[in-house]
Amino acid sequence: xxxIFLELLIFGMGTTFFVLIxxxxxxxxxxxxxxxx
Amino acid sequence: MEQLLxxxxxLGFNQVLMFIIGGVLIYLAIKKDYEPMLLLPIGxxxxxxxxPVIPGIPGIASDEGILGILRNAGILNELFPALIFVAVGAMxxxxxxxxxxxxxxxxxxxxxxxxxxxxxxxxxxxxxxxxASIGIIGAADGPTSIFVATRxxxxxxxxxxxxxxxxxxxxxxxxxxxIKALTTKNxxxxxxxxxxxxxxxxxKIIFPIAVTIxxxxxxxxxxxxxxxxxxxxxxxxxxxxxxxxxxxxxxxxNLVTLLLGITIGSTMTAEAFINWDTLLIMGLGLVAFIxxxxxxxxxxxxxxxxVKKKYNPMVGAAGISAFPMSARVIQKLAKEAxxxxxxxxxxxxxxxxxxxxxxxxxxxxxxxxx
Numbered sequence: 001x002x003x004i005f006l007e008l009l010i011f012g013m014g015t016t017f018f019v020l021i022x023x024x025x026x027x028x029x030x031x032x033x034x035x036x037x
Numbered sequence: 038m039e040q041l042l043x044x045x046x047x048l049g050f051n052q053v054l055m056f057i058i059g060g061v062l063i064y065l066a067i068k069k070d071y072e073p074m075l076l077l078p079i080g081x082x083x084x085x086x087x088x089p090v091i092p093g094i095p096g097i098a099s100d101e102g103i104l105g106i107l108r109n110a111g112i113l114n115e116l117f118p119a120l121i122f123v124a125v126g127a128m129x130x131x132x133x134x135x136x137x138x139x140x141x142x143x144x145x146x147x148x149x150x151x152x153x154x155x156x157x158x159x160x161x162x163x164x165x166x167x168x169a170s171i172g173i174i175g176a177a178d179g180p181t182s183i184f185v186a187t188r189x190x191x192x193x194x195x196x197x198x199x200x201x202x203x204x205x206x207x208x209x210x211x212x213x214x215x216i217k218a219l220t221t222k223n224x225x226x227x228x229x230x231x232x233x234x235x236x237x238x239x240x241k242i243i244f245p246i247a248v249t250i251x252x253x254x255x256x257x258x259x260x261x262x263x264x265x266x267x268x269x270x271x272x273x274x275x276x277x278x279x280x281x282x283x284x285x286x287x288x289x290x291n292l293v294t295l296l297l298g299i300t301i302g303s304t305m306t307a308e309a310f311i312n313w314d315t316l317l318i319m320g321l322g323l324v325a326f327i328x329x330x331x332x333x334x335x336x337x338x339x340x341x342x343x344v345k346k347k348y349n350p351m352v353g354a355a356g357i358s359a360f361p362m363s364a365r366v367i368q369k370l371a372k373e374a375x376x377x378x379x380x381x382x383x384x385x386x387x388x389x390x391x392x393x394x395x396x397x398x399x400x401x402x403x404x405x406x407x
Contacts, residue, residue, distance in 0.1 A: 004165060004406075005155075005156050005159075007405060008402070008405055011401065012151075012405060013152055015255065015256065015397070016145045016398045019251070019255055019256060020144055020390065021142070021145075023138070023141050023248060023251070026247055026251065027135055027141075028138060030135075030239075030244060031234070034243070036237040037237075
């Protein structure tokens with residue numbers, strides 16, 4: 001059962017961070033490519 | 038005569054206790070202004086549900102009764118939480134987040150409470166799916182809590198919803214205590230630079246579409262919630278659907294909230310609510326909010342070890358999803374430490390990131406335990 005906890009912490013928190021880091025780069029790219037003129 | 042007395046004869050102590058609990062929720066909603074849009078309908082729904090049932094006539098909360106029909110049509114198939122997200126999406130302005138995307142990190146860090154609470158709940162004797170449903174109270178986001186509880190622990194829907202909405206309204210009391218325990222006054226005084234970055238309309242339109250696609254590919258379980266949230270936001274930002282945007286923000290939000298509240302109340306039967314588990318869930322809900330806040334604050338402090346421009350650690354705490362209450366709390370605390378400090382925009386940005394983070398974290402829990 002400890003494996004489930006580890007999975008939840010590592011994959012759960014890890015993937016949440018991973019997805020939001022992807023969004024961070026997405027925003028950076030979008031704001032640069034479609035800059036307000 | 039027998040029929041006339043059936044109601045009085047059918048009344049038990051536990052039902053009277055549920056009337057009192059319903060009354061307390063209504064009192065908190067009206068007198069204390071604690072999430073009145075949800076707690077008042079939930080309280081009244083709880084009273085309705087526990088009225089005695091005359092044998093042979095379906096009770097209001099039975100499957101044939103009106104609340105039962107609403108429950109099957111709107112909660113158990115996840116329709117109401119999904120519709121609420123269209124309304125929330127139409128209400129959210131992502132501009133502060135698009136101006137300060139680094140705040141997204143706090144939206145992830147402040148979900149720590151979800152995972153810690155799952156562990157605590159499991160250790161207290163709940164099975165892993167019940168524990169997961171309880172942990173999601175830490176999403177600080179009612180519809181996400183309802184969404185996950187509906188999948189994993191329908192029988193705990195009442196106490197989980199009450200805990201989620203109660204603690205969301207108690208954010209101004211919970212967060213300052215945790216933040217002050219984890220930060221020094223000097224840390225709370227840290228000023229953060231705010232640059233007025235212009236965000237084009239194109240970015241605001243592409244963002245919800247791109248987020249839906251990325252989240253849908255990496256965390257497919259999130260599609261219902263993130264997809265409807267972003268659909269609502271696209272309606273808002275596209276500029277050609279003002280009427281629909283207004284309808285989503287007003288009529289849809291009001292109508293679904295009204296039905297959602299009273300229908301959740303219908304799950305609060307005395308048998309399901311008056312037990313030891315409910316007390317544990319209320320306690321664990323508090324644990325979730327404490328660890329969420331701590332996760333955000335400590336992550337900001339960790340980042341400060343590596344960056345030149347320091348983050349005010351309190352902004353990390355705004356990464357929970359209780360929007361916009363948490364951002365307001367952070368600004369108030371910043372002002373308390375230094376009356377000329379202004380971190381509201383950063384806190385709002387982290388708070389909006391928390392909305393996205395909580396959905397992703399909830400979806401990950403669903404994916405890992407399904």
